[in-house]
Amino acid sequence: MEKNFPFQKALVTGGAGFIGSHLVEKLVKMGVETVSVDDYFAGKHENLAHLKSYDNFQEEKCDITDLPALTKLFQGVDVVFHQAASKKTICINNPRRDLEINAGGTFNLLELSRDTGVKKFVHASTGSVYGEAQYFPQDEKHPLDPTSYYGVSKLAGEKYARAFSHLYDLDTTMLRYFHIYGPRQESSDVGGVVSIFARRFLHGQPITIFGDGTQERSFTYVEDVVQANIAAATTEGTKGQVYNCASGIKVTINELAQLVAQQLDIAEPEIQYGDWLPGDIKVFDIDNSKIKRDLKMNFLTDFEAGLKYTIDWSRDYFLNQKAANS
Numbered sequence: 375m376e377k378n379f380p381f382q383k384a385l386v387t388g389g390a391g392f393i394g395s396h397l398v399e400k401l402v403k404m405g406v407e408t409v410s411v412d413d414y415f416a417g418k419h420e421n422l423a424h425l426k427s428y429d430n431f432q433e434e435k436c437d438i439t440d441l442p443a444l445t446k447l448f449q450g451v452d453v454v455f456h457q458a459a460s461k462k463t464i465c466i467n468n469p470r471r472d473l474e475i476n477a478g479g480t481f482n483l484l485e486l487s488r489d490t491g492v493k494k495f496v497h498a499s500t501g502s503v504y505g506e507a508q509y510f511p512q513d514e515k516h517p518l519d520p521t522s523y524y525g526v527s528k529l530a531g532e533k534y535a536r537a538f539s540h541l542y543d544l545d546t547t548m549l550r551y552f553h554i555y556g557p558r559q560e561s562s563d564v565g566g567v568v569s570i571f572a573r574r575f576l577h578g579q580p581i582t583i584f585g586d587g588t589q590e591r592s593f594t595y596v597e598d599v600v601q602a603n604i605a606a607a608t609t610e611g612t613k614g615q616v617y618n619c620a621s622g623i624k625v626t627i628n629e630l631a632q633l634v635a636q637q638l639d640i641a642e643p644e645i646q647y648g649d650w651l652p653g654d655i656k657v658f659d660i661d662n663s664k665i666k667r668d669l670k671m672n673f674l675t676d677f678e679a680g681l682k683y684t685i686d687w688s689r690d691y692f693l694n695q696k697a698a699n700s
């Protein structure tokens with residue numbers, strides 16, 4: 375077991391998803407007994423297939439809204455990393471289900487954590503809890519006025535986690551993520567923009583930028599998010615605290631398109647421009663000084679390196695897919 379990780383058994387919800395699978399991998403390789411919990415609505419078995427041979431890895435199919443099934447998985451767990459959440463598509467098509475998962479599922483996990491003596495609960499939240507920016511850079515004290523069902527249900531989950539710290543002394547820490555990218559991110563048209571651009575260019579297709587491409591995104595590499603989760607779990611004095619988990623890197627969508635094309639050696643990328651998406655946010659300027667100070671987070675992956683890892687992975691993934699289908 376890695377030094378300075380004081381927990382024996384971790385439970386990671388959303389463990390077969392994009393971020394969750396990287397966290398599971400890190401914990402398993404650290405020697406921590408790790409249970410991945412996922413209902414496979416968006417998660418994929420292939421994201422965890424490479425961990426099957428590890429004795430300290432357990433993969434469970436379970437819906438976090440199913441309390442009796444979830445209860446059985448908590449035996450001996452001393453740290454929970456809660457990454458499961460409904461996709462934004464569910465939020466639009468079925469907001470009631472979005473509420474059940476992001477608020478109700480989180481509540482189930484918190485109750486079980488309290489009742490079984492879990493020592494630490496790290497909660498994945500989102501920058502969507504802020505709603506429209508009222509000032510820059512946005513720090514953790516920025517007003518919370520989410521404008522989507524997803525933002526509201528994620529805010530409820532975050533507030534429940536904080537309330538459990540106040541009411542029951544459960545040690546919870548909340549990390550608000552922004553534009554995470556890296557290998558294994560969903561690349562269908564509802565996925566992450568880096569993965570979508572990589573997939574389309576790799577398939578010889580044009581990309582579409584909605585708006586004029588001057589909108590900025592604050593990209594953070596997935597390994598840095600994993601590191602932030604470990605730091606949140608292991609740093610004293612973070613009970614009830616909320617952190618912006620963002621690297622501070624700012625890239626416009628036009629710049630991103632050019633960088634992805636460059637890495638794929640495409641001299642003249644085909645870029646189409648569409649209408650602005652309703653409610654699209656033009657500027658992201660996130661204050662990450664609190665997480666840097668308290669959790670000693672340095673966000674070590676620079677954007678070019680992170681992009682290279684992601685594109686190399688995408689290239690292999692699509693080549694393998696092509697080979698499997700031929």
Ligand SMILES: NC(=O)c1ccc[n+]([C@@H]2O[C@H](COP(=O)([O-])OP(=O)(O)OC[C@H]3O[C@@H](n4cnc5c(N)ncnc54)[C@H](O)[C@@H]3O)[C@@H](O)[C@H]2O)c1
Nearest residue numbers: 388391392393412413415416417437438458459500551554
């Ligand atoms: N990727 C980002 O840029 C980003 C930004 C902000 C916040 N987040 C948060 O990070 C977390 C992880 O997101 P991700 O990008 O890895 O998404 P993802 O969709 O790849 O992972 C979420 C996982 O949760 C699982 N899940 C959904 N509903 C479930 C349920 N009822 N029971 C059990 N499992 C369920 C899905 O099957 C999926 O594997 C989420 O909490 C999300 O809100 C992500």
